[in-house]
Amino acid sequence: MSSSWADLPTALEGSISKLDELLANDGQLKAFTTSNAIDKPATFGIKSSGSENALLVEVTNGSAKTAVGNPQSALFTLSALPEQWEEFFKQTPVAPYQSYWGMFGMNIKQQGIEVQGDQTEFAHWTHVWRRVLELAHHAHCGPYPEDEQVQPDEDHLVGRYVYLTAPIWGRCKVFYETSGDGDQPIVFLHTAGSDGRQYHGVMNDARMRERCTMYCFDLPGHGRSFPSQSYYPGAHTNTEDSYVGCIAAFVKALGLNKPIICGASMAGQVCLAVAIRHQEVGACGTIPLQGSDYLNMERQWYDRSPYVNQSLFNPEWVYGMxxxxxxxxxxxxxxxxxxxxxxxxxxxxxxxxxxxxxxRMADIDTKSCPVFMLTGEYDWSNTPAMSQATADKIPGAKHKAMPELGHFPATENPEKFVPHLIEAIEHIQATRA
Incomplete structure (x- = not known):
């Protein structure tokens, strides 16, 4: 089957006219391309490896249109093996084919993926090429089947500020929210570069409000929290001591009795650090989401690059997770x-x-601080296999892969995530009983 994808424009021939129609009418693409700063046409290509026939996309102020031809003059070209494009263009792709970033490799290394041409231009236009690829997918096989979600009529969160003192950061004015009146306190930690709004769906969930009293705070300098007193704009830093110290200060300031600590991504890693230092924090268990004992990744477009618009690049980079x-x-x-x-x-x-x-994983005492790791299968930065390998090093730890969820399970689909979360909470409670 993949041989039919050896020439990408030919494989998409029956849907290119539909793609042009979508490009002309898509509100998101218009929002991304409407700018007087786009003062001349910019063209990028999309093709199969080994072929010099590409789908060419010309972007101008407020619009984009396609052509077919040699990508030699394109600013950059997104290239992938025929079998990889075949997976991408399925109506519901399996991981990591849900995005070109996932295909690109990162921590799921794949051969055949290559960005040819100007790498900085590739980063500059990441929001545009991502949306064009989505529309090409939709034109070819229809939109992704979207999970249904009931829209709430009432919000149950209450927010306020508290002053905390953390190592390295010093005294900070920190925003937090709380909801629920259950017996089990649980503290949620957001991912790097985001804030506690990620957990609103979970904290409004009736099942969770009955079981737990929930808390979520924004790290200093994130979301609605003020920067620390030692902060220079652009110079935010984080260490295990500052992070764990901030969590411990929050638990102490609010007088929480044996809370569970749960967080994703960077916060999934710190949940492992909390498990090691649980007596210092006062935690009774941790639920690391999308976490592992060590993770490394080459980041060509550094998150403090003066050459790339971070307010466009950062959200695009994580969107495909x-x-x-x-x-x-x-x-x-x-x-x-x-x-x-x-x-x-x-x-x-x-x-x-x-x-x-x-x-240090083998040193975690899961009788005193049980660890239940959860990992969404669509995450290409921290895969279920990575989390499982970490759990295998921790005596008594458990791990579960979560289908149909990715790097932000609590935000992506709270309805699907909460049953996994409750299973982890009940395991921790039963282990400590």
């Missing part, structure tokens, strides 16, 4: 949160190569 079937409004919320943070706050040095717990 989500399940393609997640409700669009939730995926757009993640995009919005990552686009709206301060310069340099999307600090990934802790997540990628900065935190290394490999030599």
């Amino acid at each position: 989500m399940s393609p079937t997640a409700p669009l409004v939730n995926k757009q919320l993640i995009w919005h949160l990552y686009s709206g943070q301060a310069y340099g706050v999307s600090y990934l040095d802790f997540y990628f190569g900065g935190w290394d717990g490999r030599s």
